[in-house]
Amino acid sequence: MPPLERKRSEIGRSIRSDDGEITFYEHFRAPLLSGNYDVTVRQAVSSDDNKNAFDETFEHRVTFAVQGVRFSLAPEAVQSQFPPPDAQGEFSNVLSHMVFHPRTLPWQRTVGSSSGEQATPWLALLTFDVDDPIPIVRPGTLADLLPGGLPPGMISYPNLALEYGESPTDPVLFIDVPATLFTAIAPSERDLRWLAHARVISLETVARKSDRDDLATPTEFSVVVSNRLPKPGNRTASFLVSLESMAPYLPGSGVPLPPGTHAIRLAVLAFWEFGVVPLQETFREYLIELDRVPGTPQIPYQPADESRVAHVENALAMGYTAFDHFTRQGASTVSWYRGPLLPFANPIDVEVPISSSDALTHYDPATAMFDMSLGVAWQLGQLLALADKDFAALLYEWKRTQTREAVLAFERAFLGRQFGVELNAQTRLHLQLMTGAIRPVLSAFTKGNR
């Protein structure tokens, strides 16, 4: 498949916000829509030569399937949902939306549009509230969406054909929406085009986000928006449903639903609930209400009785915690420990390297308590290095090589001094000794005998 090139016609219009932080795109079209493909190559060869005339056609056929998202969506493909799942807040004047990583996701399949309009998304976000009521998500199989598995009076995807790799026993989640409700709240075909778009953010913005387990944070997203505002005071649910080939059933299509239909079965790819109440769980409110006292990691000092012990209070203010300590000699005491996260700036005064963690144990004779922080750090580093066998072997080999090289270099210099020869590291030692030291001595002998 050729790499996705960003031709103007493929991505639609784009517009950047003022500081270039985010760019909106009308759509990102996939180069190949999902489905089964058939490629036939024919080559006609002919010759007019009288003796060997022939006229043959050779044909080769290749079938392949482009499987995209169809009835289920991997959780990693979802970047975020708004309002956040199970959040409570003033959401009565916002439209819920979902953000995905595959930037072509809403345009990978078609809604079966009769006008031939290419860029109509096949995903819609339907919002229900308690008064509707909220449909129950039922787990089933693909057979429940095929005409054979539908109860009377219910319709589902018209002309649903299983693609390569799909079987009627594949699991699927679905909801049954009453026909009148569907006609009232589903987006029309023209609405759908306005309710999905794509966004691209800059690398600088990516650097400001928290890392996700060493996965690269993507910069390109697609967004699907709901068309219904939540009702205040209610529990509300949003469902991401597939509307593949459902253009004739959408409101405003001019085609009435088949007679006797009282419900429509839709496959659900994702869903979540939130509450619309005057509680303030917005982003800003969360942060403003944060506990900021004390501003640094410390345990607040709460003496068991009236007396305040000064050194305990000071230690807690410096970020220490006390732990039970069972020493190697069998004694049992209480010692201070502190991690590397300090409430204040500390000058660097520890001298490395150290021979063992015991050398880092601090003792305060006034209180007869140990401070084990640095010893714990040293031992933790040693254990982490040992746990990684590759690193431990690498470090050990490196040190041995360094020592060996240092001794060899010294030996070369030493021997050179003794023999009065300049020895270098490139050629082998004995060759240099031969040419530089032994041979002149031998030649002095042989010369003398001549």
Next chain:
Amino acid sequence: MKKRWSTSDEWIAGARAAVDAAALDESADASAEQRITDWLARLRNLHGVPFTTLIPDVRMLPQESIRVFRIDENWIDCLIDGAYSIGRSTTGNGDLAREAAMFGRIRIPLRNRAATARPRRIFGAEHARANAEGSQTRSGFLLRSGVVSGWPSMEVRAFDASGRELEPVRLDRPAQDVLFGVFNGELAKLSFSEPAETLHFGFEPSANDAFRKRLKWITPQPGHPAGSMMDAPAVAVPMRDSARRVIDANALAQAIHQSLVNTGGMAPGAQYSGAELALELVQGVQQVDFPIEGAPR
């Protein structure tokens, strides 16, 4: 001449001195040194260190709290030395002089490598941010709140006292609702903002349970960049079904387009699509700044 080969003592002393000095101009195996530096750089950023070692008591970081800290470089030096002690002999005088000399070779590259590991991964090895220097002091913050689980891709910026932005050396979530950030320098201001890619569509309520939307400039004019608010009257949001609060997306798009053309927000012939509608409908991003005061003791 009577010269005896009795320089063995001299040889032993000289060899020991050479080992202690570890004075090699070029390491025989530079790639091993690079891999060792990379591994220790990860440790220097506290990767792999159990979280209970960093915060030993849950009362230090209660629910819905934020704490700022300075990194104790003594603790970090001991951690690195513990890892580096593999292969160290401690009998007698031991190898301490040799170890100090060999570690001295990688001390500064280790600090720089630790500070640039993250920007190197995001921006690539050639970018300016991936080749900066590591600072002597590092500071950071811990945020434990529902806002971290609700807005997982929220954006964090840190600034020092002179207003310069600090590079995040580490920024990740040890738990669903805990955000841990370490920065290259001394923190004076932290800024949290909603993620840019999840800007949501919203409207203002107006009379009679209806909604309206104030417009933003599409075609930039002098003094009015694209995306800034216009002074024009707001557009009423057409509803397909008021009782069920279903908006008519197509009619809304056309109404906004018409109003933009009438008020000069965009040129009459300019292309109008879902991208322009998205720019009009997004609500602003919320941002909260925390200035950090108090001189360190």
